[in-house]
Amino acid sequence: MKTRLSAETEIYQSKFSPIRTCFITQQVSGHLLSGLTAKQSLLFASRFKNAQASGADHEAVARKWLTELGLEGAANTKVEYCSGGERQRLALGLELTSTEMPNLALIDEPTSNLDSYSAETVIRVLRRLTRVHPLAIVVTIHQPTVEVLQKFEHLYVLARGGVCIYSGGSTSEQMEQHLSSSSATAVSSSSDQSNSPIEVLIRHSCSGAEDRTVQRLVARSNLQWSSSNAWQLSQEAQLTPDGVQRNRTRFSLYSVYVAFLRYSVAFRQHLWKEYLLISANYLFYGVAIPLFYDRRMASLTGCINLESDFNVLCSRDAQGVEVVFQLLNNFKYSFFFANFFMIFVLLQQALSFHKDLEVFTNEHRNGWISCGSFYLTKSIFELLPLLPTILLYVYLGNIYEAVLPGIYWNIVLLFIITAVTFQSQGQIFAILSRGNISMILILSVSVFLFSVLLSNFLLLASRLSAFYLWLSNFAITRFIFEGFMLLQYGFGRCGANEIQVILHVMKLTDDEYYHCILMLLFNLVLYRCIAFYLFYSKFNPVENRRERLARIEKHRKNALKVVNIF
Numbered sequence: 001m002k003t004r005l006s007a008e009t010e011i012y013q014s015k016f017s018p019i020r021t022c023f024i025t026q027q028v029s030g031h032l033l034s035g036l037t038a039k040q041s042l043l044f045a046s047r048f049k050n051a052q053a054s055g056a057d058h059e060a061v062a063r064k065w066l067t068e069l070g071l072e073g074a075a076n077t078k079v080e081y082c083s084g085g086e087r088q089r090l091a092l093g094l095e096l097t098s099t100e101m102p103n104l105a106l107i108d109e110p111t112s113n114l115d116s117y118s119a120e121t122v123i124r125v126l127r128r129l130t131r132v133h134p135l136a137i138v139v140t141i142h143q144p145t146v147e148v149l150q151k152f153e154h155l156y157v158l159a160r161g162g163v164c165i166y167s168g169g170s171t172s173e174q175m176e177q178h179l180s181s182s183s184a185t186a187v188s189s190s191s192d193q194s195n196s197p198i199e200v201l202i203r204h205s206c207s208g209a210e211d212r213t214v215q216r217l218v219a220r221s222n223l224q225w226s227s228s229n230a231w232q233l234s235q236e237a238q239l240t241p242d243g244v245q246r247n248r249t250r251f252s253l254y255s256v257y258v259a260f261l262r263y264s265v266a267f268r269q270h271l272w273k274e275y276l277l278i279s280a281n282y283l284f285y286g287v288a289i290p291l292f293y294d295r296r297m298a299s300l301t302g303c304i305n306l307e308s309d310f311n312v313l314c315s316r317d318a319q320g321v322e323v324v325f326q327l328l329n330n331f332k333y334s335f336f337f338a339n340f341f342m343i344f345v346l347l348q349q350a351l352s353f354h355k356d357l358e359v360f361t362n363e364h365r366n367g368w369i370s371c372g373s374f375y376l377t378k379s380i381f382e383l384l385p386l387l388p389t390i391l392l393y394v395y396l397g398n399i400y401e402a403v404l405p406g407i408y409w410n411i412v413l414l415f416i417i418t419a420v421t422f423q424s425q426g427q428i429f430a431i432l433s434r435g436n437i438s439m440i441l442i443l444s445v446s447v448f449l450f451s452v453l454l455s456n457f458l459l460l461a462s463r464l465s466a467f468y469l470w471l472s473n474f475a476i477t478r479f480i481f482e483g484f485m486l487l488q489y490g491f492g493r494c495g496a497n498e499i500q501v502i503l504h505v506m507k508l509t510d511d512e513y514y515h516c517i518l519m520l521l522f523n524l525v526l527y528r529c530i531a532f533y534l535f536y537s538k539f540n541p542v543e544n545r546r547e548r549l550a551r552i553e554k555h556r557k558n559a560l561k562v563v564n565i566f
Contacts, residue, residue: 009162011244012237019244022095022102022366024088026109030358031091032079033262035270038090039066039075042097044262048368049098051254056099065093068132069125078270085118089125095366096133102366105137111148123151146172149198157201161209165201165217167225172197182213182220242549247367248540255373263381278348279389285340286396293333297326298399302501303494331502334484335457337397338415339477343448345386345419350426350440352382357430364539371536382423390415400488410487417520418480424527425476431534451475456482462507476523482508483516 013019024031032041042062050056066075069089074082082090088110095102110126111119126137130153141148149155150170157166168174175197207214249255267275300323360374394415400407426444433439453459454472461472472478489500490510503509 011240012233013240013244015236015238017103019104020100020102021104021106021244021247022092023362024091024095024105024107024110025362026112027358028084028087028091028110031094031362032087033266033359034080035078035266036262037076037078037269038071038082038086040265041079041090042066042093044258044265045094045368046097047258048255048363051252051258053099061097065096068129069093070121080270083118084114085122088114088122092126092129096129096135101133101135103134103136105135107137107139109142110139111141111144116145116147119145119148120151123148127151127153144198146196146198157198157205159205159207159209159211159214159218163209163214163218164221164225165205165214167221175201178217178220178224182216242552247365249364249367249370249373251370251372255369256377259369259373259377260381263377267381275385279385279392282341282344282389282393283396285344286393289333289337289340290397290399293329293399294326295399297330297333298488299403300326300330301493302327302489303498304501305495305498327502330488331485333399334488335455335481338418338480338484339452339455341393341415342418342422342477342480343445346422346426346429346444346448347441348426349382349423350430350444351437353378353427354430354433354435354437354440357435361539371532371539375532375535379423379427383420386419387416390419404488404493407487411484414480414483414487414517414520417517417524418476421476421520421524421527424524424531427531428527428534431531431538448477451477454478456506460506473519474523474526476520479516479519479523482506483513483520486510486513486516 036044039062042065043058046056046058046061050058050061066072069092071086071090071093074086074090077086079087079090092105092107095105107126110122114122123139126139129135130137139152152170155166155168155170155175156164159165166175166178168178179197179200201217204211204213204217209215209218263271356378360369363369364371364374390412394408394411398408398411425447429440429443429447433443454461454464454468454475455477456472457477461469461478464472485502485506486508489503490508490513492510494500
């Protein structure tokens with residue numbers, strides 16, 4: 001947002017070469033798609049980044065970076081089994097596969113959670129890359145060792161508040177001289193690790209911008225920097241008050257093709273186990289739920305002739321009680337059979353979308369893929385394994401086929417439309433949760449339970465108030481349940497002089513079935529549009545440069561007020 005900077009910060013960009021940035025986060029797993037090998041990851045990265053470069057040899061690109069990054073031994077190792085250092089180097093290698101390489105790489109904590117050997121290996125590779133390629137690498141390290149720091153060409157030590165208390169070389173002599181000239185804490189012995197210059201600087205940095213010693217270090221650092229760099233800055237760069245602009249990538253069907261191909265490879269090598277387990281869960285429920293009910297209830301029509309059958313149905317003898325009991329059981333079975341499946345779909349789609357959002361966020365930030373390309377690929381790919389699951393689930397739980405031949409395919413149609421609608425709803429919850437899995441679960445379950453109240457099951461829709469009746473038009477559970485009941489009991493199952501008691505109580509007629517289909521399609525389009533709008537606006541915010549500049553200036557003024565108070 002360009003506001004978490006010190007009040008004095010100014011951003012300059014080169015007048016002569018445009019900045020092409022890439023950013024590697026501390027959680028490097030968010031850059032790597034599980035199931036792919038190191039070589040496959042580089043191949044697909046090259047395909048994404050060189051989409052406009054005709055004749056690019058992706059295989060050669062992958063081999064080149066495996067060699068330069070020292071990853072030849074891990075070429076055929078899946079990324080989830082690579083070591084921390086290998087994953088860190090691979091994440092950077094993915095960004096360098098473009099024929100038009102980035103010239104500025106920003107890496108957050110590349111040595112965190114690594115042993116000393118792996119940390120030094122990572123930094124050594126980074127240093128070699130800057131010497132071989134026209135590439136500047138900016139790295140943040142919170143707990144540096146002297147050995148690691150000495151491999152950098154330039155150090156910036158920042159105190160709380162974003163102020164720079166040291167800018168210079170990485171040798172102990174240079175840092176000691178800076179401390180001495182700033183009248184900061186003296187260094188008693190360079191051999192004492194706890195009292196080395198870098199340790200002294202880090203201890204001062206914890207004090208914050210209001211500390212007097214920190215202010216002296218800042219003043220000395222600014223003076224030293226200005227004397228050696230101010231002229232070059234004025235000649236080669238220009239002030240950019242609103243900061244560096246975002247990477248933007250256009251939608252393309254080629255990106256959709258590459259993304260789909262990548263998911264297919266990951267599915268074949270890794271994800272199939274996860275999807276198989278999920279499908280087994282669905283099918284277990286499809287087998288289990290009919291065992292709790294008597295299948296003979298499907299043969300009851302629930303039709304009554306007011307002249308002859310009314311007394312039989314409503315009498316309190318054993319026959320009347322059994323008929324009513326079986327009709328009520330079928331009523332409950334229909335609801336549970338349809339909607340318990342859908343709550344699993346909702347949760348699975350929300351969690352699956354959430355899982356891949358981190359990888360997409362990093363790739364989109366670094367200019368790999370557009371929002372539209374990712375969203376289309378992800379939506380289609382998640383539905384494909386769900387379709388055979390729906391076919392099997394409906395087959396296992398369909399107790400009506402012997403009584404109503406052909407009802408199977410109508411139930412399948414209802415399930416597919418509803419599942420796609422719940423997929424959109426799950427995506428909305430994944431986006432709104434901001435990466436919090438607990439929030440996804442709370443939103444999904446809460447909204448689903450509320451829609452159950454509006455589904456014409458626990459509460460009859462005809463008895464709802466006007467507001468809740470209107471709200472029930474957006475309850476997906478209502479229309480799959482009503483459509484399912486109409487398939488069983490409507491369309492001429494009762495005679496000319498008969499009425500079907502359940503449909504009569506629910507206020508449903510045969511024409512309502514087509515209304516249910518239309519309302520499901522309406523909700524599908526509605527929730528899909530909402531999901532994509534939220535997704536697109538989150539990752540492609542409409543930025544007014546003047547408004548952003550005003551926001552930055554306001555933040556700086558507030559920061560200066562705080563500093564002046566101290």
